[in-house]
Every structure is written in C-alpha cells, then in structure tokens.
Amino acid sequence: MSDELRETADRLVANGKGILAADESNGTMDKRLDEAGVEPSEEMRRQLRELLFTTEGAAEHISGVILYDETFRQSTSDGTLFPELLRKQGVIPGIKVDTGATPLAGSEGEKVTEGLDGLRERLEEYYEGGARFAKWRGVLGIDDHHPTRYCVHVNAHALARYAALCQQAGIVPIVEPEVLMDGEHTIDRSEEVTGQVLATVFAELREQRVLLEGMLLKPNMVLAGYECPEPPDDEEVADRTLRCLRRHVPAAVPGIVFLSGGQSDEHATARLNLMNQCGAQPWEVSFSYGRGLQAAALKTWRGEQAETAAAQAQYLHRARCTGAARRGEYTPELEGEPVGT
Numbered sequence: 080m081s082d083e084l085r086e087t088a089d090r091l092v093a094n095g096k097g098i099l100a101a102d103e104s105n106g107t108m109d110k111r112l113d114e115a116g117v118e119p120s121e122e123m124r125r126q127l128r129e130l131l132f133t134t135e136g137a138a139e140h141i142s143g144v145i146l147y148d149e150t151f152r153q154s155t156s157d158g159t160l161f162p163e164l165l166r167k168q169g170v171i172p173g174i175k176v177d178t179g180a181t182p183l184a185g186s187e188g189e190k191v192t193e194g195l196d197g198l199r200e201r202l203e204e205y206y207e208g209g210a211r212f213a214k215w216r217g218v219l220g221i222d223d224h225h226p227t228r229y230c231v232h233v234n235a236h237a238l239a240r241y242a243a244l245c246q247q248a249g250i251v252p253i254v255e256p257e258v259l260m261d262g263e264h265t266i267d268r269s270e271e272v273t274g275q276v277l278a279t280v281f282a283e284l285r286e287q288r289v290l291l292e293g294m295l296l297k298p299n300m301v302l303a304g305y306e307c308p309e310p311p312d313d314e315e316v317a318d319r320t321l322r323c324l325r326r327h328v329p330a331a332v333p334g335i336v337f338l339s340g341g342q343s344d345e346h347a348t349a350r351l352n353l354m355n356q357c358g359a360q361p362w363e364v365s366f367s368y369g370r371g372l373q374a375a376a377l378k379t380w381r382g383e384q385a386e387t388a389a390a391q392a393q394y395l396h397r398a399r400c401t402g403a404a405r406r407g408e409y410t411p412e413l414e415g416e417p418v419g420t
C-alpha cells in the first residue's frame with residue numbers, strides 16, 4: 080500500500096509536469112460559466128471538461144486532473160468515462176472529496192470544511208472508479224484578528240482525518256490549507272499566518288499517522304492581500320514562499336503543488352518559475368492550478384462549438400507555460416508565442 084502511495088505521489092510531481100484542478104463544484108462552475116456568457120447546465124459543464132481533457136498535447140505537461148463528483152461520472156460525447164479517458168493518456172484521475180466550507184460555529188466569519196461523513200465508503204468507490212489521488216481544501220481568511228487558533232486547528236484536524244482515510248484506501252491525499260488573498264494584509268502577515276497554519280497542519284498529520292511520503296501539500300504562495308497598498312514583486316513572493324515552506328514542510332513530503340488562488344496567469348507562472356530557478360529544494364515545486372490553467376480557455380470558448388479549437392489552444396498554451404515554469408525554463412517571451420503552435 081505505501082509503495083503504491085509513494086509511486087502515485089512521485090508520478091504527480093514528475094519533472095515538468097503538474098496538476099490541473101478541474102474540480103470546481105457545480106455552484107462555482109456555474110458562476111464561472113455565467114461570467115463567461117455561457118448558460119450553466121450539466122451539459123455545458125460536461126462540454127467544458129471534455130474540451131479540456133481532449134486537448135492534444137496537454138498530457139505532456141499535466142500529470143493528474145482533479146475531478147468533481149459529477150464530472151467523475153460523466154463521459155465524452157462518444158461515451159468514454161472521463162477517468163478512463165485520462166488514464167489512457169497516462170494522466171492520473173483525482174477527486175475532490177470535501178463537501179465545502181461551512182460557517183464555523185462560535186467564530187463569526189470563519190469557516191470549517193466538511194465531508195468526513197461516509198468518506199471511507201466514498202473513497203472505496205472512487206478507487207474502484209480509477210481515482211488514485213484526492214483533494215480537500217480548508218480555507219483561512221486574514222484580518223487583524225483572524226484566523227483564530229480555533230479555526231486553524233479544526234481545519235488542520237479535518238485535513239489530517241481526511242488524509243489518513245485516503246491513505247488507507249490507497250489514494251494519495253492532497254492536503255490544501257489555503258490562506259486567502261482577500262483583504263489589505265501585508266506579505267509579512269501572510270508569511271506569519273501561512274507559517275502558523277503549516278505548523279499546525281503538519282503537527283496534526285503526524286499525530287494522525289499520515290505517511291508524509293505518500294501525500295502532497297497544496298499551499299498558497301505567500302502573497303499580500305489584494306488590497307495591500309504595497310504589493311510585493313515576484314522575487315519577494317518567491318523568496319518568502321520558499322523560506323516559509325522550508326521552515327515548515329518536512330523533507331519527506333515529495334512535492335508542493337501550489338494553487339493559483341486569484342493571481343493573474345502571468346504572476347502565477349512567473350512566481351513558480353522563480354522558485355524553480357532557486358536550485359534544488361527538499362521537495363518538488365509544482366502546480367495544481369484551476370483558474371491559472373483554464374480561465375483563458377473558458378473566456379475564448381464562451382460555449383460556442385466553433386471556438387473549441389481556439390479554446391483548446393489557449394489551454395495548451397497555459398499548460399506549456401506552466402510546465403516550463405515547473406522546470407524553471409519559463410520566459411515572458413513564451414507568452415507571446417502564437418497559441419496552438
């Protein structure tokens with residue numbers, strides 16, 4: 080069992096490759112479709128996922144795709160189940176298993192992620208269906224008084240319970256404690272909070288006997304809030320992020336797979352690239368981007384059949400740029416290359 084976990088985790092952070100997070104819940108996906116001028120429906124969600132997963136050449140840069148339960152059970156228009164389609168391309172199917180962040184009792188404005196009820200049985204079913212890794216996201220907001228220790232602790236505890244159950248089912252857990260960018264906070268404060276969160280998460284993971292070699296960490300980069308009056312440059316983000324991770328993430332963890340978290344596509348790519356240019360780290364430094372890989376494609380597609388090829392070219396372009404950043408070989412000139420070439 081532990082060999083299988085290690086092998087899956089290593090494959091997910093193979094050189095030059097990273098993860099596509101296509102696991103938006105139906106509510107989030109519908110909001111994104113609506114913003115792109117697409118009438119949301121189960122069929123349009125399916126069509127967008129088919130467009131992404133059938134993009135030729137993307138598998139050179141994408142090691143795994145995180146799916147949402149609905150997508151996990153959907154098929155291409157010619158009837159191939161999505162997990163099977165991905166597997167045939169050598170891409171590992173993954174599954175989001177949390178059921179979302181809900182208000183935390185007794186602490187106004189804070190959230191705890193739920194989804195532990197029945198998780199053992201759901202994991203067995205997902206494994207049967209081909210999933211070999213999973214995701215659970217805890218969310219932590221920053222202001223002068225938040226996150227509270229209480230909120231950090233309950234989210235860390237749930238993340239560790241989820242991770243332990245995944246490993247028992249032969250599934251690699253991606254542990255995602257996301258510190259949000261909303262607000263005016265400085266990069267100093269983000270580094271402090273991210274450090275406290277990671278320390279708490281790894282203490283819980285250890286307590287609950289999670290095999291560190293058989294998991295991946297999906298953290299935020301250390302960033303100032305959207306409304307911070309003095310935003311840091313890319314070098315500072317890369318330096319602070321690596322410093323914070325080196326202080327808190329054990330070397331036994333095979334890989335860090337960042338979320339893009341509301342950064343522009345170019346920032347998310349350039350910062351990942353800078354980190355990969357800083358020399359060898361104790362773990363692989365990779366990506367698990369949602370918006371950072373898909374946003375441009377969705378904007379181009381707009382639900383129009385005639386735009387499918389152009390949207391696939393946009394997705395492939397982002398996958399190539401991000402794959403290059405994963406190797407520390409990204410240059411801004413790559414952004415200028417015609418898409419789809």
Ligand code: 13P
Nearest residue numbers: 100338339340368369370
């Ligand atoms: P973003 O890259 O859009 O932040 O999404 C990644 C993700 O999976 C968040 O849970």
